[in-house]
Amino acid sequence: xxxMFPPDRSQYPAAKPDGTLDIDLTSGKYLKLWQGPNHPGIxxxxxxxxxxxxxxxxxxxxxxxxxxxxxxxxxxRRTFIQVFPIVCRVCVPxxxxxxxxxxxxxxxxxxxxxxxxxxxxxxxxxxxGRINSYMMYLGGQAGALGQGVIGQWTTxxxxxxxxxxxxxxxxRIYHMFILPGGVRDTLPDGFAGRMEETLREVEKTxxxxxxxxxxxxxxxxxxxxxxxxxxxxLEPYGVTGPNARAAGVAKDVRKDAPxxxxxxxxxxxxxxxxxxxxxxxDVRRRDVWVSVDLIRQILAKxxxxxxxxxxxxxxxxxxxxxxxxxxxxxxxxxxxxYYLVTDGSGTPRRINVRGPSYTHAMALLERxxxxxxxSDVAALMVSLHTYPPEIER
Amino acid sequence: MAMKExxxxxxxxxxxxELTDQRRDLAFVTxxxxxxxxxxLHLRDKEGFTHLVLLTAVDWLEEGxxxxxxxxxxxxxxxxxxLRVMISRDAATMEGIHxxxxxxxxxxxxxxxxxGIDFPGSPRIEEEFILEGWNDIPPYRRDFDTxxxxxxxxxxxxxxxxxxxxxxxxxxxxxGQHPAGK
Numbered sequence: 001x002x003x004m005f006p007p008d009r010s011q012y013p014a015a016k017p018d019g020t021l022d023i024d025l026t027s028g029k030y031l032k033l034w035q036g037p038n039h040p041g042i043x044x045x046x047x048x049x050x051x052x053x054x055x056x057x058x059x060x061x062x063x064x065x066x067x068x069x070x071x072x073x074x075x076x077r078r079t080f081i082q083v084f085p086i087v088c089r090v091c092v093p094x095x096x097x098x099x100x101x102x103x104x105x106x107x108x109x110x111x112x113x114x115x116x117x118x119x120x121x122x123x124x125x126x127x128x129g130r131i132n133s134y135m136m137y138l139g140g141q142a143g144a145l146g147q148g149v150i151g152q153w154t155t156x157x158x159x160x161x162x163x164x165x166x167x168x169x170x171x172r173i174y175h176m177f178i179l180p181g182g183v184r185d186t187l188p189d190g191f192a193g194r195m196e197e198t199l200r201e202v203e204k205t206x207x208x209x210x211x212x213x214x215x216x217x218x219x220x221x222x223x224x225x226x227x228x229x230x231x232x233x234l235e236p237y238g239v240t241g242p243n244a245r246a247a248g249v250a251k252d253v254r255k256d257a258p259x260x261x262x263x264x265x266x267x268x269x270x271x272x273x274x275x276x277x278x279x280x281x282d283v284r285r286r287d288v289w290v291s292v293d294l295i296r297q298i299l300a301k302x303x304x305x306x307x308x309x310x311x312x313x314x315x316x317x318x319x320x321x322x323x324x325x326x327x328x329x330x331x332x333x334x335x336x337x338y339y340l341v342t343d344g345s346g347t348p349r350r351i352n353v354r355g356p357s358y359t360h361a362m363a364l365l366e367r368x369x370x371x372x373x374x375s376d377v378a379a380l381m382v383s384l385h386t387y388p389p390e391i392e393r
Numbered sequence: 394m395a396m397k398e399x400x401x402x403x404x405x406x407x408x409x410x411e412l413t414d415q416r417r418d419l420a421f422v423t424x425x426x427x428x429x430x431x432x433x434l435h436l437r438d439k440e441g442f443t444h445l446v447l448l449t450a451v452d453w454l455e456e457g458x459x460x461x462x463x464x465x466x467x468x469x470x471x472x473x474x475x476l477r478v479m480i481s482r483d484a485a486t487m488e489g490i491h492x493x494x495x496x497x498x499x500x501x502x503x504x505x506x507x508x509g510i511d512f513p514g515s516p517r518i519e520e521e522f523i524l525e526g527w528n529d530i531p532p533y534r535r536d537f538d539t540x541x542x543x544x545x546x547x548x549x550x551x552x553x554x555x556x557x558x559x560x561x562x563x564x565x566x567x568x569g570q571h572p573a574g575k
Contacts, residue, residue, distance in 0.1 A: 061517075064522070064523060065521075065522070065523035065524065065525065068523045068524070070532065070533075070539065072533065073532060073533055073537075073539055074539065076535075077539060077540070079558070082558065108415075108416070235443040235444055235494075236494055236495050237494075237495060237496050238444065238445055238446075238494065238496045240444075251468065256468055256471055257418060257471040316558070316559050316562060323415070324413075324415070324421060324451075324462075324475070325416070325419065326446070326447075326464055326473060326475065328446075335446070337446065337447070339447060339449060339462065341451050341460075349451060350449075350450075350451040350452070352447060352449040352462075354446060354447045358499065359496045359499070362496070362499040363495050363496040363498065363499055364496070367495075392523045
């Protein structure tokens with residue numbers, strides 16, 4: 001399956017002893033082409049420096065830094081609670097994983113036990129965020145291949161989910177609802193009913209998306225067999241999440257190392273076999289169905305009453321003993337984690353955000369882009385589902 | 394996997410420091426820089442730690458050292474092992490592991506730019522990663538003062554007031570109390 005479109009290496013530049021390509025731009029055979037940072041076919045604020053021979057890419061370099069605000073450094077100057085407004089901004093479409101991973105790190109090092117009810121609500125929020133993120137992805141993947149209407153449909157259901165976020169947390173994008181110790185509040189009255197209405201709209205839209213996007217001949221023609229991630233690359237390139245699952249490896253932190261209440265929910269990680277752009281899109285589409293089912297399970301099984309917040313120290317004088325930990329979760333793009341080091345003071349010594357885009361958009365993309373046609377670069381890049389702020393933080 | 398059993402096996406081969414058992418599935422161990430590659434290769438090839446989760450640095454300015462953390466994951470046994478390597482801040486150089494995990498080259502580029510830790514031979518290590526035209530000390534070092542840099546590099550917006558959080562919150566919560574009162 002991996003030699004469906006074998007690249008024509010005859011036009012390629014020779015490699016130097018150090019492994020880099022010997023590209024002579026003055027020969028007129030090669031051309032430097034920048035895709036991004038302002039380009040319709042780019043995922044977020046990053047750019048790819050392409051070297052092309054005809055319309056075939058012979059080398060690609062990812063450039064990031066357009067969004068760099070030094071989040072990790074800023075966190076070191078703030079108290080543990082003041083870090084909160086920063087963490088969620090590391091990832092706009094799915095900010096809740098930052099809140100959860102950071103809160104779980106702080107709780108672990110400070111010895112705080114989260115109430116049962118809070119664990120269920122956290123799981124609910126993470127699954128709601130996952131649907132939102134996938135909806136953005138499906139619109140982007142279709143848009144990269146010229147199907148603008150899919151983005152309008154998925155934005156519609158994403159907006160409905162944002163309404164649920166708004167009534168639950170008071171905010172649409174940056175929720176800041178998961179705090180160290182628990183969550184801010186319980187579910188509002190009638191939330192389950194309104195969520196069910198939203199989930200039905202999600203399902204209805206998913207069926208339409210399947211008919212119009214996944215059964216579309218042009219979409220299939222341009223994605224089946226394109227942008228293949230060889231399963232042997234998964235470990236060397238740190239590939240996780242749907243990108244790995246589409247290659248047949250059921251990597252899913254929710255199953256591999258269950259956190260929150262995932263061990264009490266019934267689900268199976270979605271996998272594929274062909275590892276091309278189409279399969280990755282299909283894995284994500286089917287993963288939305290899993291999340292819809294998980295939300296229904298959570299709302300049915302979660303306790304109806306109980307505390308949502310554990311007692312925490314005075315946040316203005318909160319000091320955490322020296323220690324270090326790492327907490328991970330499975331976000332819509334793969335393994336998301338926070339590495340927190342404390343030194344006994346009132347501020348973190350070091351926070352490192354491990355976003356899946358860090359490996360997917362840099363080393364993996366640069367490897368995959370070689371041999372790709374210029375017109376397929378956008379689809380390939382979107383298919384890895386990357387968010388640049390996770391890379392530059 | 395019992396981390397202690399793994400530690401005992403490793404300890405027989407390499408001069409490891411004390412094991413820090415953080416969780417049932419997460420532990421950290423310190424080892425000398427010279428033995429890092431061998432240990433990593435052993436863990437990857439013999440113990441199933443095939444996934445490099447992250448590579449980052451912690452600046453222990455007061456102790457004059459950088460801590461490099463290599464976090465490795467064994468998916469089959471659902472456990473993580475963090476390898477800590479302490480290197481001197483004054484001669485911040487470390488051997489790269491980009492030939493073991495190609496993706497490590499990105500981490501090493503970032504560490505060179507943000508902490509000034511060099512990894513000789515790492516691909517494109519000289520290229521700018523995030524910062525463009527940076528000529529100050531590496532910004533993620535603890536002795537880089539972000540506030541001072543911001544005050545010097547950017548103009549103050551008129552009419553903006555910044556409160557000390559502790560004083561401000563005390564006044565909000567206890568309006569009658571003097572700000573300095575404890």
